[in-house]
Amino acid sequence: MLSWPFFTEQQTNCRYACKEWGNAMEIDNGVKRTEVADLIRTLMGGEKGRDMKRMAAEWKEKAARPTGPGGSSVVNLQRLIEEALL
DSSP: OEEOTTTTSOHHHHHIIIIISOOOEEOOTTOOHHHHHHHHHHHHHSHHHHHHHHHHHHHHHHHHHHHSTTOHHHHHHHHHHHHHHO
């Protein structure tokens, strides 16, 4: 993901995506076509791109566990339905 701080509205989201989560690369405000092309080449073939792909796979796995059968999100939703509606 390419993250432009003012395009995402909140600079905090850009910071987390780029620095903390490691699944985005930041583009400055005065971006030029050649800079975008360079970033995309880095993402598609470079080590940074492989790291970002690995991080995305980890996030996918982490999201699948609680939302799958018997996961904490499913259990909590069932409990909410039982307590609030039944």
